[in-house]
Amino acid sequence: MSQRRSAGPMGDQQEAAEEMGLRRGPWTLEEDNLLMNYIACHGEGRWNLLARCSGLKRTGKSCRLRWLNYLKPDIKRGNLMPEEQLLILELHSKWGNRWSRIAQHLPGRTDNEIKNYWRTRVQKQARQLKVDANSTVFRDAVRCYWMPRLLEKMAASTTMHQAADPLPPLHHGSMAAATSLPLNSHQQEACVPGGIGSAGNGYIHYGPVDLSPSTSTSGGSTIAAALPTTVPCFSELRWDQLQSSGELDGAGVFDSEMGSLDLDGLDLGPAEYYSDSTLLDYLNSSCTGSAMMMMSGGYNYSCGGATDGDHGSTWRADELCQAAAIKIGEWGGGI
DNA sequence: AAATCCGACAACCGCATCGGA
């Protein structure tokens, strides 16, 4: 929404308010008490009438805001819990800056609080990464990196009853992970139903990926156990952006002609199938996050499901996503 | 110990929308 400010140092409304002897700025305890008492007697609403009759030297708007954002009894105070942060990230990716709409799904939280959270925590990360917080790249980074971490915290907090920590910082590696890759016709045809689909625009879109511990390949990782049913995964991975981003330095080269993948000099051969031994080795080696994410997101040829420890099996893209999410969790900020 | 920086959040502002006269 565009903002129009008055040209002078003081807006007309403000000037008029001050001429009428109306107060501005922080509320005092006495004012809070006046407001609460009035609402207790007369109920919410009719804010201008309230402002006139309550004895408060405030505008109706100011009274409303104070009540809704601070004094209302059901307002929840304190840090946002991981599940609340996760919900905000999810809903914002769906609805954008519709703060009040998002707030409706977080009982006890106000749109103002959510907006402030977004601006102070989330946008800060985007600024540091020099990307727009509303960009696809950043949203994918959130999905690929923050959300798994929050899910991990959620699981941890259910056992440890810990207070929420701020979101972990994002790193450039995880940004590279969030780029997009165009599909050729073969790849589009090979999209796995249920979980991975073609967006019809030349890009694949990955739906939620099952991360149940039973399919975990992390060797009983607590992270895998902590991850609930789904983790949002990588959408619209674009090879051209990945390459041009500079984040892939030495990380990998995809030969679109041959359909082969060369990661850090290790030629993995045809991209259609990768053995889990090869990939596990790679996930556990010093390969970069961007390389892994490319592996995770770039190739979705369907094949049989992987089996734990069976080196003769192959990995589906969703399994790669799962492994990548687990690995990223293990790496923490180290990508 | 003082000055400065910075994050968090309360509060304000203008515009949009709604609803009743």
Place this chain on the structure above:
DNA sequence: TTCCGATGCGGTTGTCGGATT
């Protein structure tokens, strides 16, 4: 149908307290 006041929404600013220099 139009007008106008009330309310809601989202962007921005101001203030405060803790951290850092």
